Every structure is written in C-alpha cells, then in structure tokens.
Amino acid sequence: MIDFYYWPTPNGHKISIALEEMELEYAVKPINILTGEQHTPEFIAISPNNRVPAIVDHDGPDGNPHAVFESGAILLYLAQKYDKFWPADPVEQSLVTQWLFFQCANVGPMFGQCGYFNGYAAERIEHGINRYCGETKRLYGLIDRRLGEHEYLAGEKYSLADMATFPWMIEKQQKFHGIDVTEFPNVQRWLAAINSRPGAQRGLQVMAKDLKIGNPTEEAREAFFGRN
Template sequence: MIDFYTAGTPNGRKVAIMLEELAIPYTEHKVDLSKNEQKSPEFIEMNPNGRIPVIVDRQGPHNKEVTVFESGAILYYLAEKYGNFLGHSLAEKAHTLQWVMFQMSAIGPMFGNYHYGMNTLTPKNPAFIERFEKEALRLLGVMEIQLSKNEYLAGQVYTIADIATYPWIIGFIKSKPEWFESKPSVRRWAQLVGERPAVKKVLP
C-alpha cells in the first residue's frame, strides 16, 4: 500500500496519474497548502524541503518502508518498481529520463514563474513576465520539434516523460491558447494523452 501526500498542483497531479496508470492501491492524503501543512514538523519528517508530493511505500524493496519526495524521483521509483512507462534498456531509460529532466528543470520552473508573475506577483513586473513568457514559448518550440517526429515525448511509447509534462501543458493550453496556435504537434500530443482513462480520472 502506498500513502500519497498531495495537493491540486501539476506536480501532485503527475504522480496521481502515474498511480492510476499503474492501477495499484494507494491512499491519498490531501495537504492544505493554504494552511502551510507542508511545512508542519510531521511533513518535514517526510520531505525536508517541505513540498508536495510525497509517497510512502509501505511495501518497498525487501518489504521495507520507503519514503520518496520530488515528483520526478517518485515517477522514476514507481516506474522501476513496477517495470512500466520507463523503458527496458539503459539507453531507453536514459532517453526517457532526459525528457523527464526537461520538464523538471525547464517546463516546470519557466511556466511556473510565468504563472506567478501573471497571477501572484504584486506590483506587476512586465519585464519579469516577458522573460518567462519568451522562455516558455521557446520550450514549446522544443516540444513541437520533438513531437513532430515522435508520437510521444520520449519516442513512440507513452512514458513517465509524458506523465510528468502533461499536467503542466494542459493548463496553459486552456489559459493561453494563442501560445499553441503554431504548435499542432503539441496539441495533437496533448489530446492523445488527455484521452487516457487514468489521465481523465485525475484531470476530468
């Protein structure tokens, strides 16, 4: 059994999608970010960085309890444990993980900062917003090139790279449709991933 500590953010949703894709039993524990529950001593014991998501696998390797934080690390752990959505050879795994890292190091921070600049930062800082919008658009261009040649981000097979990236992209497809007017391959990919039953369950 897995205990899953999460909130309604893209990083939380990517792990929820993975758990649903694997069809494994888990218990979801909602963490109220507005009350800073992620900074409580109990939560810090699980994740010293005080961020969601976190999983606690009560039946980890050798039947020992394992706690994993950071969404990318959680996706990797689950993919390795259950032998799915990662690839089999070292080359396949590396190819998948490079696109997971692309999401973690680029898509998440750049899109997240743009959202922060538009919706939270006061007073508004046009230079801040412009910087992150330009970088977000550049990253979409990278995705467009990759997806114009491949069915999914890491190739022809659905992987944790798609699971990691989709929750970030779909929100912006809805809020910033003009960004995607010249990105038909990204839109095609988002529609394909969005039709999966596990994705629909998490993001109806």
C-alpha cells in the same frame, strides 16, 4: 499501500496520473498548500523541501516504509519498482530519463515562474513576465518540434516523460501562461492523445474541485510563497 501526499498542482498531477496509469493502490493524504500544511514538521519529515507531492511506500525496500519526495524521483521509483512504463532497452531508458529530467529542470521551473509573475505576484512585474513567459513559449516551440519528429516525448511510446510534462500544458495551464496552443499543432495532437487515456483523466480528477489558479487571497499567498 502507498500514502500519496498531494495537492492538485501540475507536479501533484504527475504522480496521480502515474498511480492511475500503473493501476497501483494508494491513499490520498491532502496537503493544503494554500493554508500552509506543507510547513508542518510531520510533512517536512517526509518531504524536506516542504513541497508536494511526496509518497510513503509502506512496502518499500526490505518490506520497510520508504518515503520519496521530488516528483521526478517518485516517477522513477514507481516505474522501476513495479516495472511499469520502464523500458527494458537501455537506449529507451536513457531517452525517457533525459526527457523526464528536461521537464523537471526546464518545464516545471520556467512554467511555474511564468505562472507566478503572470497570476500570483502581488504586483505586475513586466520583466518577470517577459523573462519567464517568453521562456515558456520557447519551450513550447521546442516540445512542438520534438513532437513533430516522434509520437511522444521519449520516442514512439507513451512514457514517464509524457506523464510529467502533460499536466503543465493542459488547457487550464495554457490560459494561465498566456499560451495560444493553436500555434503548436504537434503539441495539440499530443495533448489530445494523452487526454484520451482513461488513466490520465482519472489522475486529473483527483481532488480536481480543489484546484485554484490565479487571484489567491493574501493568506494563501503568504502560506504558499511567504514562508522561509
């Protein structure tokens, strides 16, 4: 059994989608990041950077419980342990890893900062909006070019890289980031293909009613952004 420490954020959705796509048994352990539950000592013992998602695999290496934090690391752990969505070919493995790391190093941080300055910041800061939302649009263009050459990000097969990137580019996130997706037809095609997957849809529905975008209360802003 896998304990899944989660809140319905794009990074959280990466793992809920993977768990559903891999058809693994898991128990959701909600961590309400809007009320500060990510700052408890109990959660920090599992996720030292006090961020969701995280997992505890109760059947980890040598049969012992094993905690994993960081969404990209969780994806790799699950894929390699259960041999699902992990290609046997070393070149394909490398491509999946490259595009997964691309998401973790570029899409997540840049899109996240765009969302902060465009929707969560207490005051409007034009430089932040221009910097990060401009970079978000540039990354959309890069991804669109890649998807003009290949069916999926890592090649012709759906992979961890797609599971990781997709939640950051769904319709709710496009609106939040000020993106007109019609400018990116290859992204549109790719989004439609993943949206048609039952596992992806099930993953997006985990605690979907709790997803909040924009206009946070002062208490939620302090819990989410204000702690040292």
